[in-house]
Amino acid sequence: MNLKARINNFTYPIKIGTNILNTLPKEILKFTKSRKVLIIIDKNLSKKYEKLLKKYFGKYDFECSFLQISAGKKCKDIKNLLRIVDFLEKNKFSKDSTLIVLGGGTIGDLGGFAASVYYRGMNLVSIPTTLTAQIDSSIGGKVAVNFNNNVNAIGNYYHPKLILCDYKFIKTLPNRDFTSGISEVIKSVLITSKKDTKFMSQNYKKILKRDKQIILQMLKKIINIKINLVKRDEREKNVRMFLNYGHTIGQAIESSLNLKSEHYRHGEAVALGMLCVAYMAEKYFKAKNLYSDHIKIFKKYHLPLNIKKFSKTKKQMLNIIYKNIFKDKKKNHTGIRFVLLNGIGKPSIVSNFNERLIKESIVRLIR
Ligand SMILES: NC(=O)c1ccc[n+]([C@@H]2O[C@H](COP(=O)([O-])OP(=O)(O)OC[C@H]3O[C@@H](n4cnc5c(N)ncnc54)[C@H](O)[C@@H]3O)[C@@H](O)[C@H]2O)c1
Incomplete structure (x- = not known):
C-alpha cells in the first residue's frame, strides 16, 4: 500500500x-x-x-x-x-x-x-x-x-x-511502547472524527492483539490524518497545532522528572495531558461527556489515568508541571495556547486560561 x-x-x-x-x-x-x-x-x-x-x-x-x-x-x-x-x-x-x-x-x-x-x-x-x-x-x-x-x-x-x-x-514492540503509540493514535482520531474514534473503540481487542489487517487499516487511516493536517499547515500556524492535543500539559508532565529517565513514555504523558484538557474543555465549552468519553477509550487500551508523583509531594509535582507548561514552544505573545475539543472531532485553539482551572485539571489526577 x-x-x-x-x-x-x-x-x-x-x-x-x-x-x-x-x-x-x-x-x-x-x-x-x-x-x-x-x-x-x-x-x-x-x-x-x-x-x-x-x-x-x-x-x-x-x-x-x-x-x-x-x-x-x-x-x-x-x-x-x-x-x-x-x-x-x-x-x-x-x-x-x-x-x-x-x-x-x-x-x-x-x-x-x-x-x-x-x-x-x-x-x-x-x-x-x-x-x-x-x-x-x-x-x-x-x-x-x-x-x-x-x-x-x-x-x-x-x-x-x-x-x-x-x-x-x-x-516485536514491547507492550508499553505499543500502548504509548496507541495514545497518539487516539489523539489523532479524537481531534478529527467521531467515526474513526468509534473504529478505535470497537476494534480494540483486535488492535491490542496486533492483528495484521486491522493494524494496517489503522496505520493508513492515521497516517492520512497526519498528512492532511501537515499539508495544510506545515509550520504549525493553525490546523497542525491540533496534533498537539494533550501535548502542552503532556510534555510538561514528561519533563517533570529528569527527561533522561523513562518515568513516562511520550505517549503516556500525552494521554495524561489529554485528560487534563478534556477536563478544561468541559468547563470552558460546557462540552458534555467529553471527559468520560476519554476515560472509556483510555481504559480499553490500558492508558494511564493518573499522574504519579514518584518521590515528590502532590504540591511539588503540581508546581513543577505548571512551571514546565510555560516552556512550551507553541506559546506566543498571547501566552500558552491549548488545543481543546468542543466535542469529539471539533478542535480549537484557546489561549489565556486562568491559572486556577489549569492547576485544577492537573492536581485532580496526581496520586
Ligand atoms: N517529530 C515529531 O513530530 C514527533 C511526534 C511524536 C513524537 N516524537 C518524539 O518521539 C519520541 C518517542 O518515540 P518512541 O515512542 O518511538 O520512542 P523510542 O524511540 O524511545 O522507542 C521506544 C522503545 O522501543 C524500542 N523499539 C523501537 N522499535 C522497536 C521494535 N520494532 N521492536 C522492539 N523494540 C523496539 C526502542 O529501542 C526503545 O526502547 C519522543 O522523543 C518524542 O518527542 C516526535
Whole structure:
C-alpha cells in the first residue's frame, strides 16, 4: 500500500506493508545516484536488522555503514548529534548520499536533525519501527534534539525522501511502547472524527492483539490524518497545532522528572495531558461527556489515568508541571495556547486560561 505525502514543495512516498525492507536500495536509486548510505540504527534492533540490510544493499553494490545508538529520550542530545555529523564528515559523505534512520521517534528525531544540518541537508530516509514513529513522528518533517531538559528545544523542519512502514516492527514492540503509540493514535482520531474514534473503540481487542489487517487499516487511516493536517499547515500556524492535543500539559508532565529517565513514555504523558484538557474543555465549552468519553477509550487500551508523583509531594509535582507548561514552544505573545475539543472531532485553539482551572485539571489526577 502506497501513500503520498505532498507538503509544500515536497512530495514523498510512504510505503506501508509487511517485509518491504528489501525494496530499500531500489527506492533510494529513484532519488539519487549515490550508493553511499549511513544507517543510524536503534541498538536494540541492530542484531536483527544489520545483517539483513547489508545483504539487501550488497546486492546493489551500495557502500553501507551503520551507527548504533541506544534509543530513548536520553539519545536526543547534542553529543549524539555531533557523533553522527563527525561520522559523516570523517567518512566523506556528501549531500547526495543518504542517511537512513531505523528506529522509533527518538532515533528518527535525532538522525533526522543530523541529516537536516549536515551540509545544510542531505538525503534522509525514515524507517520508523515503533507505532508512534510510524503514525506520527516520521511524517511532517519535525526533527529535533532536547536541550537543558527542554523537549525538542533545538530543531528543524526537514522532510525525508521516503518513509517505509513495515508491520513486522509492530509485532516485536514491547507492550508499553505499543500502548504509548496507541495514545497518539487516539489523539489523532479524537481531534478529527467521531467515526474513526468509534473504529478505535470497537476494534480494540483486535488492535491490542496486533492483528495484521486491522493494524494496517489503522496505520493508513492515521497516517492520512497526519498528512492532511501537515499539508495544510506545515509550520504549525493553525490546523497542525491540533496534533498537539494533550501535548502542552503532556510534555510538561514528561519533563517533570529528569527527561533522561523513562518515568513516562511520550505517549503516556500525552494521554495524561489529554485528560487534563478534556477536563478544561468541559468547563470552558460546557462540552458534555467529553471527559468520560476519554476515560472509556483510555481504559480499553490500558492508558494511564493518573499522574504519579514518584518521590515528590502532590504540591511539588503540581508546581513543577505548571512551571514546565510555560516552556512550551507553541506559546506566543498571547501566552500558552491549548488545543481543546468542543466535542469529539471539533478542535480549537484557546489561549489565556486562568491559572486556577489549569492547576485544577492537573492536581485532580496526581496520586
Ligand atoms: N517529530 C515529531 O513530530 C514527533 C511526534 C511524536 C513524537 N516524537 C518524539 O518521539 C519520541 C518517542 O518515540 P518512541 O515512542 O518511538 O520512542 P523510542 O524511540 O524511545 O522507542 C521506544 C522503545 O522501543 C524500542 N523499539 C523501537 N522499535 C522497536 C521494535 N520494532 N521492536 C522492539 N523494540 C523496539 C526502542 O529501542 C526503545 O526502547 C519522543 O522523543 C518524542 O518527542 C516526535
